Amino acid sequence: MKLFDVYPINDITIERAKDSYVWDENGVQYLDMYGGHAVISIGHSNPHWVKRIEEQLNKIAFYSNSVQIPIQKELAKKLSKLSGKEDYQLFLVNSGAEANENALKLASFHTGRKKIIAFKKAFHGRTSLAVAATDNPSIIAPVNETENVVFLPFNDEAALKEYFRTNVTEVAAVIIEAIQGVGGITLASPGFLQLLRKLCDENGVMLIADEVQCGYGRSGKFFAFDHAGINADIYTMAKGMGNGFPIGGILIAPHIKPKYGMLGTTFGGNHLACAAGLAVLEVMEEEDLVEKSKQRGQYLINKLRKIDGIENVRGLGLMIGFDVPLDLKDLRKNLLLHHNVFTGEAKPNVIRLLPALTITRKQMDEFLDALQEAINELRSEQNIPVDEVTA
Numbered sequence: 220m221k222l223f224d225v226y227p228i229n230d231i232t233i234e235r236a237k238d239s240y241v242w243d244e245n246g247v248q249y250l251d252m253y254g255g256h257a258v259i260s261i262g263h264s265n266p267h268w269v270k271r272i273e274e275q276l277n278k279i280a281f282y283s284n285s286v287q288i289p290i291q292k293e294l295a296k297k298l299s300k301l302s303g304k305e306d307y308q309l310f311l312v313n314s315g316a317e318a319n320e321n322a323l324k325l326a327s328f329h330t331g332r333k334k335i336i337a338f339k340k341a342f343h344g345r346t347s348l349a350v351a352a353t354d355n356p357s358i359i360a361p362v363n364e365t366e367n368v369v370f371l372p373f374n375d376e377a378a379l380k381e382y383f384r385t386n387v388t389e390v391a392a393v394i395i396e397a398i399q400g401v402g403g404i405t406l407a408s409p410g411f412l413q414l415l416r417k418l419c420d421e422n423g424v425m426l427i428a429d430e431v432q433c434g435y436g437r438s439g440k441f442f443a444f445d446h447a448g449i450n451a452d453i454y455t456m457a458k459g460m461g462n463g464f465p466i467g468g469i470l471i472a473p474h475i476k477p478k479y480g481m482l483g484t485t486f487g488g489n490h491l492a493c494a495a496g497l498a499v500l501e502v503m504e505e506e507d508l509v510e511k512s513k514q515r516g517q518y519l520i521n522k523l524r525k526i527d528g529i530e531n532v533r534g535l536g537l538m539i540g541f542d543v544p545l546d547l548k549d550l551r552k553n554l555l556l557h558h559n560v561f562t563g564e565a566k567p568n569v570i571r572l573l574p575a576l577t578i579t580r581k582q583m584d585e586f587l588d589a590l591q592e593a594i595n596e597l598r599s600e601q602n603i604p605v606d607e608v609t610a
């Protein structure tokens with residue numbers, strides 16, 4: 220049997236991982252500035268995480284949501300403490316798309332309305348409503364097409380006000396990434412998010428923060444929304460939540476009331492996933508990783524801004540992007556194949572950095588050296604003297 224060939228993959232086999240390094244089957248070491256796609260929050264194979272999962276595995280891995288599962292409550296308690304959203308309610312799922320799907324559905328149940336506002340270049344996942352709210356027609360199948368989703372320009376206050384002025388009685392929810400990830404590391408301005416909050420409040424619309432990629436400490440605050448000093452009605456979470464163990468969740472404001480059968484899942488909130496999720500939060504608390512993410516990110520951004528060749532360095536915490544000019548279009552490939560550094564990308568020309576929140580100064584310096592060398596190599600291949608490019 221063949222695998223269904225949907226991923227354009229690098230011909231590298233990763234066999235082992237520790238903190239911010241991974242090794243291939245020949246023992247070659249790679250620096251992971253990509254965090255396995257923003258998933259690795261507390262470092263690959265973190266010992267506390269491994270131990271917690273092992274201990275749980277030896278007790279019970281799974282039982283259905285038809286019985287008491289105390290470790291779900293433990294996870295909720297720790298999450299309240301670290302996120303500061305103490306009066307919110309937690310519903311556990313398995314992935315980012317599933318979190319968004321449930322958030323959108325919940326907003327619709329709660330308001331009795333059908334329309335969703337999403338934004339240009341948004342990515343919310345590949346399940347039916349999440350993909351319909353994703354601004355990429357090539358991944359929307361005919362069956363997912365719907366008139367219930369409208370895309371507005373990101374950070375455009377006038378367009379937002381205009382839409383709310385004319386159509387708002389039909390709108391159930393607005394869904395937004397405070398930092399667009401797949402869209403190319405674009406930050407929503409605090410003013411735009413505050414306006415959204417105000418318009419949603421005035422019109423009974425639910426505000427959903429898609430924190431699947433930018434949340435869970437990555438931006439230097441627990442939620443990227445926190446930078447704007449406002450709360451969402453629903454936060455969606457996944458990637459960093461399990462450090463590689465599949466787990467997602469939604470945090471639901473207290474004014475949204477549950478009803479039996481309203482949402483449900485077989486695997487969401489299983490014992491093993493909760494053990495992984497708890498281990499992540501314990502390490503985040505113990506090592507003060509949200510604050511560290513802010514400091515480390517600032518260090519990296521400051522250094523990147525001094526590197527000649529890359530453009531428009533931006534980001535918050537350890538969610539960082541920069542543009543790669545045409546003469547360095549092979550930069551990401553060069554970093555991987557010649558310098559053994561994994562980075563992320565966003566089309567057409569953005570390099571995304573999403574390392575573990577535990578990344579050290581030494582590892583960041585190693586990356587910065589590799590980046591500078593890769594730029595020099597690409598330029599010398601084109602016979603462009605470095606100072607000519609600088610001029």
Ligand SMILES: Cc1ncc(COP(=O)(O)O)c(C=O)c1O
Nearest residue numbers: 314315316342343344400431432
């Ligand atoms: C902002 C955002 N939302 C949702 C998703 C979907 O998450 P998953 O792939 O876990 O379904 C992603 C994945 O990249 C994402 O970046």
